[in-house]
Amino acid sequence: MSMLIDLTDECTVLVHPDMDAMQSTCNGLHPGNPHDGMLSELSTISSIVSAQSDTGSNTEHQQLKVYLRVRPFSQEELACDEDKGCIVLADSESVKLQAPKGSATMKSSEKGIGRSVHKFSFSQIFGSGTSQATFFENTIKSQVLDYLEGKNALIFTYGVTNAGKTYTIQGSPKDPGILPRALDVIFDYIKGKQYDQMDLKPYLSCDVQYLGPDQVKQERNVKAAVFSLLKEENDQHSKSSSSSSTSFTSSISFSSVSYDQTVDSTDAVVDKDRHQFAVWVAFYEIYNEFVYDLLESLPCVKAKKRSALRVCEDSVGNSYVRDLKWINVHSSEEAWRVLKIGNRNRSAASTKLNQSSSRSHSIFAIKLLRITGTEVSRVTELSLCDLAGSERCTKTKTFGERLKEAGNINNSLLILGKCIAALRNNQSDRIKGGYVPFRESKLTRLFQSIFCGKGRACMIVNINQCASTYDETLHVMKFSAVAKQVVQIVPPKSLECIAPKLVGPHGKALLRNGIIDEEALDSYLSEDELLDDEDEGDMSILPQEDLLGIIENLKEKLLAERRRNLVQEIEIRKEMGDAMLQQLMESEELQSRKMAELKESYQEKLENTFELYKDALKEHAYQCALERVEEEYIPVDEFIAEQEKVEELKVKLSEAEQRLRSLLRTPSAALSSDQACQCSLEAEDRAAAEKKYEEMYQAKCAVEELCGTKDEVITSLEKQIQDLAETIQEAGESFMEKEAELEKLQKMLSERDREIDGLRRDLAEQDRRVSLLSEEQALRSKESPTKRKTRKGLLANLKESVTSPRKGALGRTMKSVKATPVTLKKKPFL
Numbered sequence: 001m002s003m004l005i006d007l008t009d010e011c012t013v014l015v016h017p018d019m020d021a022m023q024s025t026c027n028g029l030h031p032g033n034p035h036d037g038m039l040s041e042l043s044t045i046s047s048i049v050s051a052q053s054d055t056g057s058n059t060e061h062q063q064l065k066v067y068l069r070v071r072p073f074s075q076e077e078l079a080c081d082e083d084k085g086c087i088v089l090a091d092s093e094s095v096k097l098q099a100p101k102g103s104a105t106m107k108s109s110e111k112g113i114g115r116s117v118h119k120f121s122f123s124q125i126f127g128s129g130t131s132q133a134t135f136f137e138n139t140i141k142s143q144v145l146d147y148l149e150g151k152n153a154l155i156f157t158y159g160v161t162n163a164g165k166t167y168t169i170q171g172s173p174k175d176p177g178i179l180p181r182a183l184d185v186i187f188d189y190i191k192g193k194q195y196d197q198m199d200l201k202p203y204l205s206c207d208v209q210y211l212g213p214d215q216v217k218q219e220r221n222v223k224a225a226v227f228s229l230l231k232e233e234n235d236q237h238s239k240s241s242s243s244s245s246t247s248f249t250s251s252i253s254f255s256s257v258s259y260d261q262t263v264d265s266t267d268a269v270v271d272k273d274r275h276q277f278a279v280w281v282a283f284y285e286i287y288n289e290f291v292y293d294l295l296e297s298l299p300c301v302k303a304k305k306r307s308a309l310r311v312c313e314d315s316v317g318n319s320y321v322r323d324l325k326w327i328n329v330h331s332s333e334e335a336w337r338v339l340k341i342g343n344r345n346r347s348a349a350s351t352k353l354n355q356s357s358s359r360s361h362s363i364f365a366i367k368l369l370r371i372t373g374t375e376v377s378r379v380t381e382l383s384l385c386d387l388a389g390s391e392r393c394t395k396t397k398t399f400g401e402r403l404k405e406a407g408n409i410n411n412s413l414l415i416l417g418k419c420i421a422a423l424r425n426n427q428s429d430r431i432k433g434g435y436v437p438f439r440e441s442k443l444t445r446l447f448q449s450i451f452c453g454k455g456r457a458c459m460i461v462n463i464n465q466c467a468s469t470y471d472e473t474l475h476v477m478k479f480s481a482v483a484k485q486v487v488q489i490v491p492p493k494s495l496e497c498i499a500p501k502l503v504g505p506h507g508k509a510l511l512r513n514g515i516i517d518e519e520a521l522d523s524y525l526s527e528d529e530l531l532d533d534e535d536e537g538d539m540s541i542l543p544q545e546d547l548l549g550i551i552e553n554l555k556e557k558l559l560a561e562r563r564r565n566l567v568q569e570i571e572i573r574k575e576m577g578d579a580m581l582q583q584l585m586e587s588e589e590l591q592s593r594k595m596a597e598l599k600e601s602y603q604e605k606l607e608n609t610f611e612l613y614k615d616a617l618k619e620h621a622y623q624c625a626l627e628r629v630e631e632e633y634i635p636v637d638e639f640i641a642e643q644e645k646v647e648e649l650k651v652k653l654s655e656a657e658q659r660l661r662s663l664l665r666t667p668s669a670a671l672s673s674d675q676a677c678q679c680s681l682e683a684e685d686r687a688a689a690e691k692k693y694e695e696m697y698q699a700k701c702a703v704e705e706l707c708g709t710k711d712e713v714i715t716s717l718e719k720q721i722q723d724l725a726e727t728i729q730e731a732g733e734s735f736m737e738k739e740a741e742l743e744k745l746q747k748m749l750s751e752r753d754r755e756i757d758g759l760r761r762d763l764a765e766q767d768r769r770v771s772l773l774s775e776e777q778a779l780r781s782k783e784s785p786t787k788r789k790t791r792k793g794l795l796a797n798l799k800e801s802v803t804s805p806r807k808g809a810l811g812r813t814m815k816s817v818k819a820t821p822v823t824l825k826k827k828p829f830l
């Protein structure tokens, strides 16, 4: 009995409570074991896994269905001497894996790391004896029916190489797999309701394009061309040898496809009579992260690479393979032919690339168009994905190209695993909304919408029972156990079945089902065009030298690009720096100018205020002085009268003092009664006089004080008067001076006038003499007309007379005039 280790800490593993039952199942897997049939029995037990329906809303929360299918041992495997009991089916939902001796798992467990026994549960487990029909009935059929009712579906097989994935999907001619059976259900369902015209074709992700007559013709040609490939091959094949070993692709005879028609299409909901249906299929593969159309004829030249297709997204983010060939098929036989052609291309490409089988993920897609009247009311898609084997490169001893393939395969499966794990984790409230790396591989990117609720996914895990691949199988099981925990949230039908968009022959939107944001779509597509399709090509088939050359070329391009970017960046930075500096300088200049202006204005204001204060102070001081003068001003008469009063009082006071002194000198005893009486009177007088004196003294003091004050005022007034007198005197003196000066100047002026008069007189005399001389000359010229004298002017004559040695009166006069030059210039007023 195997030791059961506590596995509760491993999320992917469930512990079976009944160890004995497990033991018995374990035995049941051994060949020749009496319980052998039990596996088959177990595997046929149908189990409806917790499909819960949220009653509050129509949203369905359904666990991802994960089915396990165990492949029977092949003859060779049975013949070889290896452990046959490592896979034990406990019941229809759980399986136990017992590490065989020599496996890495066993070695680790012997070292105390990990366990040797693992148990996993599935939606349903199908043993090695399960027929294709049973498997289909219990797994995919319901999903195909849902698909016919409008639910998108994705079915993918996962497992190590040689585990039976392709067999499960495609099957053999005698025992077809889930795909032909699904096709059969579909065509049975749409029987008699087929839309024969080819003018409605799938477009982008889930839209439809209306084709014009020419395009329809073209589509027919494409279909014929694709089918002709198969015909050629069949012809060649039949010519070459009818006895050659039958390969899968060549042995399928569509007319002979026979399997249990267990599909009961009558249980499908039946408003279908009102509708017509069109089926379009495509077949493509993802190899080394490149998408290739398997219906595209392969290039004739060996070295020529296949052209890769691009994965794009439509305006709402649904991924689709651009330029993928969609073929309109009218029967399951036609669909089969398409599958066969794809298989042929796949295997041919494998041969060309020196590949082993299934190094790629192949996807057979079926689009069902439901046409109601003239409208396409629904487009649903069923994809069957045959994933590449998940073996590890170390195990399969892969190198070079195979290593790269394995890396890519493992990578895309790893991303698939990551997505599934992330989806599972997102279910917990704690980590809701976590990142799911759908975009990290083409595979997950293409099926993102399905995982996100736009359809239902289903996983078929294929395993063989070989001890040699135990470790890989364990890995697959762990992966699938995680997948099983993913709960798919499928929105209510009303939301899910949003009518597709219909576009015209040139992809232009037709307003059948609302407005299409064509611009956005166009811009998206044109953006896509920017990328070089050449980059997407599969370069792995080129020779190493060419690849190195390409790498070098790319490196150079990269370097040049980087350099260009760097230069551009530096230039931009410099420009920005300069601009900023300029801006800073300008703003600084502006600020300093503003500051200077501000300073100036403040200074001006301050000066104005200062001046105002100064003026106000002056005014105030002047006013104060005036007030004081006014207050202290006493008219002179009053002052003199007061002075006289004071003098009078002084006299009276001295008299009184004298009398008092004389009285004090006289003795009282010696006085007579009269005298005594007089004395008493005098004493009274004296007291009164003293009092009066006292009063007068006080008055005197007050007067003296007043006099002192008045004296001061008088002194200041006298001083002021003196100052004024001085000023007046000074002014008078200066006036006198000016007057004297004026007088002197007037005297000089009269003198000059006199001189001028004298000069005028002299001038008149000279004029008179000149006229006399002129007359004399005239007379002389009359007297001696022959004797001609050189005619001279008045000025020449004057000169002559002046310079003549015979000095006349004129010469002397001129001399005297010269000696006393006339100066009319007045002396300035001082």
Ligand SMILES: Nc1ncnc2c1ncn2[C@@H]1O[C@H](COP(=O)(O)OP(=O)(O)OP(=O)(O)O)[C@@H](O)[C@H]1O
Binding pocket: 070, 071, 072, 128, 159, 160, 161, 162, 163, 164, 165, 166, 167, 168, 357, 358, 387, 388, 389, 462
């Ligand atoms: N359930 C089954 N019953 C009988 N034979 C099976 C079954 N499953 C697989 N086989 C056989 O096992 C072999 C390998 O199967 P298949 O080619 O489908 O494996 P695979 O997982 O697709 O491998 P690869 O990943 O390398 O393509 C085939 O010969 C197939 O006929």
